[in-house]
Amino acid sequence: MGEWVVPLVLAAALMHAGWNSLLKGGGDRLVGITMLNTWCGVAGLAILPVTGGLSPAAWPYLAVSLALHLGYQVFLVLAYRVGDLSQVYPVARGSAPPLVALAGLALGADPLHPAEGVAIALIAGGIAALALRGGLRVRADTRPVLMALVTALFIAGYTMVDGLGARVAGDSLAYTAWLFFLNAPPMLALAWARRGGNGLWLAMRRGWRRDLVGGVLALGGYAIAIWAMTQAPIALVAALRETSVIFALLIARLWLKEPVGRWRVGAALLVLAGIATLRLA
Numbered sequence: 001m002g003e004w005v006v007p008l009v010l011a012a013a014l015m016h017a018g019w020n021s022l023l024k025g026g027g028d029r030l031v032g033i034t035m036l037n038t039w040c041g042v043a044g045l046a047i048l049p050v051t052g053g054l055s056p057a058a059w060p061y062l063a064v065s066l067a068l069h070l071g072y073q074v075f076l077v078l079a080y081r082v083g084d085l086s087q088v089y090p091v092a093r094g095s096a097p098p099l100v101a102l103a104g105l106a107l108g109a110d111p112l113h114p115a116e117g118v119a120i121a122l123i124a125g126g127i128a129a130l131a132l133r134g135g136l137r138v139r140a141d142t143r144p145v146l147m148a149l150v151t152a153l154f155i156a157g158y159t160m161v162d163g164l165g166a167r168v169a170g171d172s173l174a175y176t177a178w179l180f181f182l183n184a185p186p187m188l189a190l191a192w193a194r195r196g197g198n199g200l201w202l203a204m205r206r207g208w209r210r211d212l213v214g215g216v217l218a219l220g221g222y223a224i225a226i227w228a229m230t231q232a233p234i235a236l237v238a239a240l241r242e243t244s245v246i247f248a249l250l251i252a253r254l255w256l257k258e259p260v261g262r263w264r265v266g267a268a269l270l271v272l273a274g275i276a277t278l279r280l281a
Helices: 005-024 029-051 056-082 085-107 114-129 143-169 172-229 234-241 244-254 262-280
Strands: none
Touching (some): 005 234, 056 172, 085 114, 143 234
């Protein structure tokens, strides 16, 4: 694993936390994530003349990924309807890395060293612990957790598929550009059907600056992640990328002025221990 993989993926995690924080403050999350994806699609289209075509062998991976991304975005919006960001986000993101690791082992794609497995467990455990409020007590309503777990399945699926697809393509930037370009129309069609053309137009006029910044962060962050998955085991990149939850915690405390208790500080330290283990592995 190259020395630049860890710091760049951590930067991608910060970008991920950034666009999720912008999405949280955007009101209608279906419209927000649709407009964000639209800007990502525009950026992908702008990059395509530079990257050119995609290897034929990568198109099946891209097709599966597009279906998984659509499912992820739909279930993420549904999860946020029944649960808070601070509960849904950690469960969804923290559950995905172990699933990716298991998928990698099952497919024989990325064998892991014992220390790398420990690092993934520490990072995923710390992130999942952030979803628990007041120690081991959880809310009686299990719907947010169940919806977040379904979302995690989609996250694990598209992460594994995109990592393998970018490797087959031999050009991670081309794969990323095509992914974001083709990912925008289905979400736009879904939001158009649910909210109508006037609703989307008004939302674009009101929040285009926020959505544009969010789109740049989303595209840049995932482009780094896809590149990193061609340089290192996919499960390790997935675990590192989900440290975005720690950045989201810092944003919530410093920017949104949300309270952060000792439990969440301890969970954050567990994640940091996982990152340190990974650097020493």
